Amino acid sequence: MTNRFLYLARHGEAVGDGELSPAGQQQARLLGQRLxxxxxxxxxxxPLPRAAQTAHLISQFLPHVPLHCSEVVGDYIPPVPDPSALPEIHARFLDGVSADEYAEGARLATAALERYAVPGATDTHELVVTHSFLIAWFVRHALDAPDERWLGLNAANCALTVILYRPHRPPALVSFNDTSHLPRHLRWTGFPPEMNV
Known part of the structure; x- marks a missing residue:
């Protein structure tokens, strides 16, 4: 039986939506050391700079592992079948997302699962450096939860999530949001201080 291990990591802390901050660069290097x-x-x-920079910093510790940029692991809104049925807090969070953005997100999220969330012909271990929403989408899929349940799952910067895919078995969530490679001050950057435990 073949095992496909998909390692998912959110990019490091960024300044706004742009380049990595010094803390984000340190997070990426520590994740590289871990891997x-x-x-x-x-x-x-x-394709966004914060994901690309994180991947390049990680790759310094894995010099023979090829890097690939992929649109399907970019930053977008995964499917929400009926936005009007969401709890108020999630509806407010998604206020202003257009029908076109929902449609494009659904297309990309489906393509991401078709590309990465399937067993392989041989044992494989691949890392995807992406964004919090897509990690939540993969976890939701692995747990066979309703589409909208990606909402409310938050990935810490450079935390590690691992999902195992095998033929004729449901996906197995091996780990979620593992930040054990990060010192306390680099965990949950961008979140309220009480989450930094």
Whole structure:
């Protein structure tokens, strides 16, 4: 039986929606050190600078692992079948998302699952450096939860989530939001201080 391990990591802390902050760069390097002995065969990343920079910093610790930029692991809104049925807090969060944005997000999210959330022909270990929403989308899929349940799942910067895909078995969530490679002050950057435990 083949095992496909998909490692998912949110980009490091960024300044606004742009470049990595000094803390984000440190987070990425520490994640690279953590993954240096993992049998990774590829690193995929979204096209935005914060994901690309994080992947490049990680790759310094995995010099023979190829990097691939992929639109399907970019930053977008995954499917929400009926936005009008969402709890008020989620409806407010998504206020202003257009029908076109929902449609494009659904297209990309479906393509991401078709590309990465399937068993392989051989044992594989791949890293995807992406954004919080897409990590939540993969976790929701692995747990066979309703589409809109990606809302409310938050990924810490450079936290590690691992999902195992095997033929004829449901996906297995191996770990979620593992920040054990980060010192306390670099965990949950951008979130309220009480989450930094």
């Amino acid at each position: 240096a002995t993992a049998p990774l065969t590829a690193i995929h990343h979204g």
